[in-house]
Amino acid sequence: MxxxxxxxxxxxxxxxxxxxxxxxxxxxxxxxxxxxxxxxxxxxxxxxxxxxxxxxxxxxxxxxxxxxxxxxxxxxxxxxxxxxxxxxxxxxxxxxKQHSHLICVDCNRVFEFCDPRLQAIQDSISQFYQMPIIEHSLIIYGQCQRENCQKNG
Ligand SMILES: [Zn+2]
Ligand SMILES: [Zn+2]
Incomplete structure (x- = not known):
């Protein structure tokens, strides 16, 4: 990108x-x-x-x-x-661009992703609560299991 x-x-x-x-x-x-x-x-x-x-x-x-x-x-x-x-x-x-994060709990590597469905969720919540949304944050944790993925504490 x-x-x-x-x-x-x-x-x-x-x-x-x-x-x-x-x-x-x-x-x-x-x-x-x-x-x-x-x-x-x-x-x-x-x-x-x-x-x-x-x-x-x-x-x-x-x-x-x-x-x-x-x-x-x-x-x-x-x-x-x-x-x-x-x-x-x-x-x-x-x-x-607005993006979300996926973090490996073993090596702390950070991956970024962008999924338009999140915007749709944000819009419908904003509408439901009649509240303008300023921002959102989503962090997903996983284990990347890639090469050099080492547990570091
Ligand atoms: Zn980022
Ligand atoms: Zn990892």
Whole structure:
């Protein structure tokens, strides 16, 4: 599935927010946004941090966490708690289609799926309860049994 990177659009949204909040336009914040929009996975904040460490890009852990929070607030990043015993995971959200997740309980691999029947369910529930729906989330857990599927705790 090809999806555009959208960096230019999301950068403009971050720019506006930083100006509104009177924050400094630090290189780090934009670097974090850029990295998030390059990735196609569901990553933990620490994974993002270590990706910078590996490349010798100097950024503090708290900057990574704070910037992710800001991006979540702006609706540019989704934060999800997939599994009670694991850290929250993040994924870019701008320009992305609504999708659901299937998680392997053994290796924590995340699969995405999109089923139009879910939209139909959402619509009929909205109608029944006379309530506009903001969003829904569906997580299905399974055992992928693929190669390299290892139990890791
Ligand atoms: Zn996803
Ligand atoms: Zn697995």
């Amino acid at each position: 090809f999806e555009q990177n959208h960096y230019r659009e999301v950068k403009a949204i971050l720019d506006a927010k930083i100006e509104e909040l009177g924050l400094r336009k630090t290189v780090e914040r934009y670097k974090i946004l850029e990295e998030v929009y390059k990735r196609d996975d569901h990553f933990e904040a620490d994974e993002l941090y270590f990706a910078f460490v590996e490349r010798n890009f100097s950024v503090s852990k708290s900057t990574v966490y704070n910037t992710l929070d800001l991006l979540v607030e702006l609706g540019l990043v989704n934060k999800r708690q997939f599994n009670g015993s694991h850290a929250a995971r993040y994924e870019k959200s701008f320009g992305r």
